[in-house]
Amino acid sequence: MDILFENVSHIYQKNTPFEFKALEEVSFHIPAGSFAAIIGHTGSGKSTLIQHFNGLLKPTSGHIRMGDFNITAEKKVKDIMDLRKRVGVVFQYPEHQLFEETVEKDIQFGPKNFGLSQDKIDSRLPEVLKSVNLPEGLLSRSPFDLSGGQMRRVAIAGVLMMSPDLLVLDEPTAGLDPRGQKEMMDMFSRVHKETQRTTILVTHSMEDALKYADYVFIMNHGKLVMEGTPLEVFQKEEALNQVGLAVPEVIKFLHAFESRFGQSIPFKGQSIQELAKEMTEIVRRGVKDE
Amino acid sequence: MSNSVIIGQYVPGQSLVHRLDPRLKMIMVFLFIIFIFLANSWMSYLVLTLFALLSVVTTRIAPSFVIKGLKPVWFLIIFTFILHLIVTKEGDILFSIWNFDVYSGALWKGLEISLRFFLLILMTTLLTLTTTPISITDAIESLFQPLKRIRFPVHELALMMSISLRFIPTLMQETDKISKAQASRGVDFRTGTIKERLKAVVPLLVPLFVSAFKRAEELAMAMEARGYKGGEGRTKFRELKLKPMDVWIFILFIIVLITFWILRT
Numbered sequence: 302m303d304i305l306f307e308n309v310s311h312i313y314q315k316n317t318p319f320e321f322k323a324l325e326e327v328s329f330h331i332p333a334g335s336f337a338a339i340i341g342h343t344g345s346g347k348s349t350l351i352q353h354f355n356g357l358l359k360p361t362s363g364h365i366r367m368g369d370f371n372i373t374a375e376k377k378v379k380d381i382m383d384l385r386k387r388v389g390v391v392f393q394y395p396e397h398q399l400f401e402e403t404v405e406k407d408i409q410f411g412p413k414n415f416g417l418s419q420d421k422i423d424s425r426l427p428e429v430l431k432s433v434n435l436p437e438g439l440l441s442r443s444p445f446d447l448s449g450g451q452m453r454r455v456a457i458a459g460v461l462m463m464s465p466d467l468l469v470l471d472e473p474t475a476g477l478d479p480r481g482q483k484e485m486m487d488m489f490s491r492v493h494k495e496t497q498r499t500t501i502l503v504t505h506s507m508e509d510a511l512k513y514a515d516y517v518f519i520m521n522h523g524k525l526v527m528e529g530t531p532l533e534v535f536q537k538e539e540a541l542n543q544v545g546l547a548v549p550e551v552i553k554f555l556h557a558f559e560s561r562f563g564q565s566i567p568f569k570g571q572s573i574q575e576l577a578k579e580m581t582e583i584v585r586r587g588v589k590d591e
Numbered sequence: 592m593s594n595s596v597i598i599g600q601y602v603p604g605q606s607l608v609h610r611l612d613p614r615l616k617m618i619m620v621f622l623f624i625i626f627i628f629l630a631n632s633w634m635s636y637l638v639l640t641l642f643a644l645l646s647v648v649t650t651r652i653a654p655s656f657v658i659k660g661l662k663p664v665w666f667l668i669i670f671t672f673i674l675h676l677i678v679t680k681e682g683d684i685l686f687s688i689w690n691f692d693v694y695s696g697a698l699w700k701g702l703e704i705s706l707r708f709f710l711l712i713l714m715t716t717l718l719t720l721t722t723t724p725i726s727i728t729d730a731i732e733s734l735f736q737p738l739k740r741i742r743f744p745v746h747e748l749a750l751m752m753s754i755s756l757r758f759i760p761t762l763m764q765e766t767d768k769i770s771k772a773q774a775s776r777g778v779d780f781r782t783g784t785i786k787e788r789l790k791a792v793v794p795l796l797v798p799l800f801v802s803a804f805k806r807a808e809e810l811a812m813a814m815e816a817r818g819y820k821g822g823e824g825r826t827k828f829r830e831l832k833l834k835p836m837d838v839w840i841f842i843l844f845i846i847v848l849i850t851f852w853i854l855r856t
């Protein structure tokens with residue numbers, strides 16, 4: 302799904318003393334099929350931004366195009382149900398939305414609301430369960446008996462069932478253990494690669510953005526302050542520090558290496574082993590010169 | 592979140608009214624309300640209205656915001672006014688519309704009742720606009736202290752009140768969050784028959800209750816872990832102390848009331 306934002310602003314509780322400008326003149330374009338990451342300090346407006354993707358919030362001013370759908374302040378969104386069917390949103394702590402008696406019913410809740418046939422639901426279920434790594438034995442359990450990580454998988458399964466054109470993830474790994482985090486991110490990455498569906502990831506983790514995204518947006522105080530490929534953006538250490546963000550560890554390390562040995566190694570997504578090799582190379586050469 | 596109803600919504604500020612001791616503020620509003628019902632002449636109403644308007648100005652809250660906040664009660668005020676025009680038949684006939692006579696007594700009575708209503712709502716709104724809910728609770732606990740003698744659970748009630756007040760915004764945020772999450776899953780809260788809409792509430796209420804119970808449990812645990820064991824021998828973090836300014840304002844208020852009393856007929 303092609304996404305286009307033009308000068309989008311959002312003001313909470315407009316015309317009251319509590320008025321708050323959460324988004325200010327945000328413009329960007331995300332081409333269909335890409336994996337974009339949105340990064341920003343806490344309170345920078347990331348969640349506000351993504352709630353515009355499926356029409357939960359409307360811009361106070363500006364214009365949004367989501368595929369064929371238009372969202373503006375003045376007009377009611379046509380076929381909003383259709384838009385929500387095509388845009389799957391996994392919210393921060395999605396496990397809070399579970400309510401059905403069994404896991405199975407909860408996973409089917411969204412698809413049924415959007416009018417998916419029972420046949421289709423049944424045929425998709427095993428595949429979706431496999432991709433979120435949930436054993437089928439859990440289907441008849443109450444969602445409230447599961448662990449936090451399992452509950453989150455259930456919520457995500459409900460979204461994947463719809464096989465949406467756009468998958469929006471708001472900090473999907475918050476509060477999981479490191480292994481769970483990696484599994485979850487690898488899962489989203491796999492789903493993205495397999496289906497080429499547009500994916501937008503909101504995250505605090507520079508590492509994840511560097512590893513999975515092919516385009517990065519940096520937000521600060523409701524404004525879009527930087528954008529580009531992860532390699533471009535993460536080179537600008539000072540600018541990132543100014544908005545309260547740090548660069549990924551690898552790049553920090555390479556910068557430290559440069560100031561110590563006076564030799565720069567441009568980062569092109571090398572693995573640890575490859576980088577180690579390049580470094581030994583440089584250090585060895587340096588020793589010979591002396 | 593609803594933007595139009597501001598009764599019970601605190602607007603932060605540093606004005607004289609904001610800083611006034613909450614106990615005095617509550618007593619003043621209470622007395623003011625009683626006096627509204629004792630007013631019986633144009634002049635006495637004038638004194639009360641002027642005082643109310645002066646209070647609005649002193650809060651430094653935009654009057655348009657206060658007026659907007661009264662929106663839900665405007666209807667009631669206008670409704671009582673019209674009701675009086677129709678029902679009351681005293682005094683001379685002023686004019687008639689569609690064979691319907693409007694009496695002068697009705698006009699005067701209608702205005703009077705509407706004005707009373709307006710002043711009453713205005714002053715209570717001002718109280719909640721300029722006082723944090725927690726200060727109101729503190730004030731109630733302090734004012735009801737004497738009732739402890741007759742074993743009235745003042746502290747427990749105040750605690751219950753402050754906990755509920757503390758969690759109202761949280762609950763509202765939670766409602767907002769969950770209803771958005773369910774709307775993304777295709778729940779339609781806005782259209783459909785009554786039965787369908789009632790059904791749409793279940794996915795909202797269940798998670799809301801689950802999280803409220805969880806919160807209550809966590810809160811109880813946290814309180815116990817910090818050694819809470821009732822009000823006995825407990826000192827206060829926010830102590831209420833009368834400042835000279837409070838006393839001066841209260842004296843001014845009494846003078847207003849005396850003026851009012853003199854102007855009554």
Ligand SMILES: Nc1ncnc2c1ncn2[C@@H]1O[C@H](COP(=O)(O)OP(=O)(O)OP(=O)(O)O)[C@@H](O)[C@H]1O
Nearest residue numbers: 313314321323341342343344345346347348349350
């Ligand atoms: N319903 C609301 N009413 C008023 N202000 C709000 C509302 N929702 C969010 N805000 C404010 O808007 C700002 C941006 O919030 P948002 O949730 O978009 O931040 P975020 O970037 O997602 O932060 P986090 O990383 O903590 O999730 C915050 O300062 C927040 O206080």
Ligand SMILES: [Mg+2]
Nearest residue numbers: 347348393471
């Ligand atoms: Mg957020």
